[in-house]
Amino acid sequence: xxxxxxxxxxxxSVAADALVALGDWTAFSLRAVRGVFSRNLxxxxxVRLCLTVxxxxxxxxxITGAFIGMVLAVQSYGQLHQIGLETSLGGLIHMxxxxxxxxxxxxxxxxxxxxxxxxxxxxxMRVTEQLDALACLGVDPVRHLVAPRFLACVLMIPxxxxxxxxxxxAGSTFVCLRIYGIDPHHYWEHTRAFVGMWDVFVGLTxxxxxxxxxxxxxxxxxxxxxxxxxxxxxxATQAFVVSFIAILAMDFVFGLVANSVHxxxxxxxxxxxx
Amino acid sequence: xxxxxxxxxDVAVRFxxxxxxxxVSLAIEPGQTVAFIxxxxxxxxxLLKLIVGLLKPTEGDVLFEGKSLRAMGERDLTAMRLRVGxxxxxxxLFDSLTVFDNVAFGLKAKGGLAAAAIRERVTERLRExxxxxxxxxxxxxxxxxxxxxxxxxxxxxxxxxxxxLYDEPTTGLDPVMTDVINGLILQTRAKRPVxxxxxxxxxxxxxxxxxxxxxxxxxxxxxxxxxxxxxxGSPAALAAAPDPRVRQFVEGRAVRTE
Numbered sequence: 001x002x003x004x005x006x007x008x009x010x011x012x013s014v015a016a017d018a019l020v021a022l023g024d025w026t027a028f029s030l031r032a033v034r035g036v037f038s039r040n041l042x043x044x045x046x047v048r049l050c051l052t053v054x055x056x057x058x059x060x061x062x063i064t065g066a067f068i069g070m071v072l073a074v075q076s077y078g079q080l081h082q083i084g085l086e087t088s089l090g091g092l093i094h095m096x097x098x099x100x101x102x103x104x105x106x107x108x109x110x111x112x113x114x115x116x117x118x119x120x121x122x123x124x125m126r127v128t129e130q131l132d133a134l135a136c137l138g139v140d141p142v143r144h145l146v147a148p149r150f151l152a153c154v155l156m157i158p159x160x161x162x163x164x165x166x167x168x169x170a171g172s173t174f175v176c177l178r179i180y181g182i183d184p185h186h187y188w189e190h191t192r193a194f195v196g197m198w199d200v201f202v203g204l205t206x207x208x209x210x211x212x213x214x215x216x217x218x219x220x221x222x223x224x225x226x227x228x229x230x231x232x233x234x235x236a237t238q239a240f241v242v243s244f245i246a247i248l249a250m251d252f253v254f255g256l257v258a259n260s261v262h263x264x265x266x267x268x269x270x271x272x273x274x
Numbered sequence: 275x276x277x278x279x280x281x282x283x284d285v286a287v288r289f290x291x292x293x294x295x296x297x298v299s300l301a302i303e304p305g306q307t308v309a310f311i312x313x314x315x316x317x318x319x320x321l322l323k324l325i326v327g328l329l330k331p332t333e334g335d336v337l338f339e340g341k342s343l344r345a346m347g348e349r350d351l352t353a354m355r356l357r358v359g360x361x362x363x364x365x366x367l368f369d370s371l372t373v374f375d376n377v378a379f380g381l382k383a384k385g386g387l388a389a390a391a392i393r394e395r396v397t398e399r400l401r402e403x404x405x406x407x408x409x410x411x412x413x414x415x416x417x418x419x420x421x422x423x424x425x426x427x428x429x430x431x432x433x434x435x436x437x438x439l440y441d442e443p444t445t446g447l448d449p450v451m452t453d454v455i456n457g458l459i460l461q462t463r464a465k466r467p468v469x470x471x472x473x474x475x476x477x478x479x480x481x482x483x484x485x486x487x488x489x490x491x492x493x494x495x496x497x498x499x500x501x502x503x504x505x506x507g508s509p510a511a512l513a514a515a516p517d518p519r520v521r522q523f524v525e526g527r528a529v530r531t532e
Contacts, residue, residue, distance in 0.1 A: 129366035132328050136360040137380035137433075138352045 028142060028223070029216045035140070035147030046148040053114050054156035058163065061109050065164035068101050069093065069171025077180055087186035089176050091194030097168035098195055103203045104251055106164040107210035110157060111243040115218035118149055119239035122222025123232040131223065146219040150212060157211030158204045165203065198262060206254045210247050217243045277340040279304045279437065279469050280325055285334035287320050293493050294320050296502055298334075300488065304436075307463060307470040309484035309509075311477075311523065316490040316502075318473040319363070322439045325471065326358050327351050356384060359430030363441045365422035367414035373400070373425050374410035380433045399428040402465075403458055420451040427458060438462060440472040444479055456482045477524060480509055487512050489520055 072093045080086045122145060125131050134141040176182045218239040225235030278301035287295040294317040302308055310318045323329040324336050327343045336343045338354050346354065367376050377396045381387050387395070400409065403424040414422060423443060430438065440459065444452040456479050463470060463483075474480060480487055489505035489512075496502065505512060505520045512524060 128364055128369075129362045130368055132323070133360070133362060133366040133368070133429075135328060136326055136355050136358065137383055137429075138356045139379075139383045140348075140352075 024224075025216070025220050028146075028220050031140075031142045032146035032150050032216060032219065035143030036151050038143055038147065042144070042148060046152060049148050049152035050156055053110070053152045054159060057110060057113055057156075057160055060113060061106055061160050061164050062167045064105050064109055065097075065102065065167030066171035068105060068164075069097060069168035069173075070175045072096065072101075072168075073172040073175035073180075077176070081180075086176075086180065086182050088190045088194075089172070089182060090187040091190035093172040093176075094169055094191045094195045095199060097172070098165050098203050099199045100203075100251070100255075102165035102168055103161045103207040103210065104247060106157060106161040106207060107214060107247045108244060110153065110160065110211065111214045111218075111240050111247065114153070115214045115243050116236040116240045118215065118218040119222040119225070120232055120236040122219055123225040123235040126223060126225060127227060127229075127232060142219075142223070146216070146223075149219055150215040153211040153215035154208055155211075157207045157214075161204055161207040165200075202254075202258045206251065206258075209250060209254065213246050213250065214243045217246060276303070278302055278337075279339060280471075281337040281340070282321070282324065283335045283337065285324060285331045285336065287317065287324070287329065288332045295324075295331075296493055298490075298502055300503070300506075302469060302471065304469050305467060306486055307459075307472070307484050308486045308488060309480045310471065310473045310488050310490065311475070311480060312490035312504075313492055313523070314475075315494075316492040318490060319441055321490075322360070322441055322471065322473055325437075325439060326355055326360060356380070356433055357435055358437045358439060359433065359435035361423070361426050361430050361438070361440045361443055363445060365414075365426035367417075367422055367425055367429070369414045371414075372410065373405075373412050373414070373417070376414065376425060377429045377432050379429065384433065395432060396428075399432050400425075402431070402461075403428045404454070420447050420454065423447070423451075423455055424458070427455075427462070431462065434466065436468065438468050438470045440470065440474075442473055442475065444474065444476050452476065452478065459483045477526070480512070484509055489523065491519060 073089060076089055076092060077086060080089055080092075122131075125145075131141045131145075134144060173187070176187060177184055221235040221239040221242070225231045280300075280302040282298055282300045285295055285298045286293070298317075298321070310321060312318055320329060324331055325338075327336070327346070330344075341350075343351065343354075367373075368379065371379065374396055377399055378392050381392045381395060396410070405421065405424050405428070409417075409421070409425075414425070417425065427443075438459075443459065444455050447455065459470065459472065459479075460483055462468060470483075472479065472484065485508065487505065487507065487509050488503060490502055491500075491504045493502060504517055505515055507515075512520065515521060515524070
């Protein structure tokens with residue numbers, strides 16, 4: 001009987017811990033974002049980070065984007081071909097790539113490639129007391145280290161998303177037109193009818209949000225990791241897992257919000273802007 | 275009565291359920307060289323981090339020149355830290371920067387100095403800690419443990435601190451390098467009016483450089499009402515201390531149960 005209330009208390013303490021962690025992360029993030037506007041932002045460090053985040057991810061994102069486009073084409077062709085609608089593949093695939101798969105895949109690749117590396121780098125700096133040394137030399141480690149990483153991710157991820165989109169379109173177009181021999185005229189006509197500037201805008205806007213969250217989650221994990229080599233490893237893993245879940249959850253919420261905004265601006269019975 | 279430069283008032287530190295410091299009160303006068311000794315895990319490094327505000331006490335207060343660190347805003351805290359030099363245990367050099375940029379870091383961040391003046395100051399500090407010319411361009415990864423400590427000391431001294439905190443400055447070094455670092459601590463003190471706090475296990479460092487010794491005992495092996503500071507006095511008095519815990523540490527004996 002005595003053990004009965006343990007479960008709700010345990011649950012409450014887990015919820016309380018989660019709230020404290022969220023509050024801590026929010027305060028950390030606000031401090032980092034404020035650092036972006038500080039005149040002490042290091043330009044050379046920022047450029048180096050942009051190259052690591054952006055240029056360093058080009059290969060992996062181009063390959064992932066192209067394969068996703070091709071896989072989607074192969075998967076959807078069989079079903080649409082049976083009902084004679086294969087020419088709508090263009091609209092269908094391009095819409096999914098531009099609105100969903102491009103931004104989400106670019107973000108997941110960035111979280112895996114850049115986010116965990118950031119957490120490990122900052123975690124190592126914490127373990128070797130370099131973060132403390134920064135503070136002792138009169139420099140706020142959050143502003144000095146997190147602000148340029150946040151900015152680099154936020155600025156680079158839309159470009160990487162555009163790359164993922166283009167490679168996805170190229171991959172699906174190659175499979176549809178070259179392998180399945182779909183009529184190019186109808187294929188592109190459907191794309192034009194389905195995919196508009198609004199979809200590109202929604203895709204890129206959410207990619208910016210994803211980029212910011214990836215950088216802030218990764219840096220926060222690095223700053224608050226546990227001691228030792230194991231702690232650094234755990235921080236890197238946590239950075240990826242937490243950002244991965246955050247990306248999917250935000251994608252869902254953002255999708256709902258974007259649809260409501262779209263319906264507010266262009267009511268469903270009205271004409272859809274191209 | 276003058277205000278002490280550094281003061282800890284009934285400080286307690288807890289990490290979750292682990293209690294590291296309890297009821298510690300200490301005052302350090304300007305110009306003193308104090309050694310904190312005690313077994314590993316008795317909270318010595320914690321004390322250094324409390325002094326410079328890297329760690330906030332769970333209870334009690336830390337004062338710098340009579341001003342509470344709790345009452346300090348971010349700007350005051352930064353200004354205070356710029357007056358304190360910290361030599362970290364592993365030197366904590368920024369491994370993406372050269373030796374020169376490491377030593378120049380604080381000067382550049384503080385601003386107000388021309389590039390030529392910064393270069394001059396860095397060269398001077400590196401010479402002061404006995405590093406050969408040409409070391410400026412090296413990366414920390416290329417340096418030995420002793421050289422890293424020297425660069426760390428040069429970096430801490432670059433801003434002409436009023437207080438120097440040394441976290442186990444000679445741990446992991448060979449006996450000759452230990453003597454070199456002890457010599458540097460003495461030389462640093464001789465050259466400028468600096469107050470020093472040294473956390474160490476090395477009795478030789480205590481005898482050579484300290485004019486006051488404070489010994490702490492791990493809380494896990496104390497009764498709830500026993501004070502954590504088991505000795506506070508001169509190095510000469512330390513050798514004659516009657517407390518068996520102090521004598522055991524000074525003589526470096528382990529307690530053996532038959």
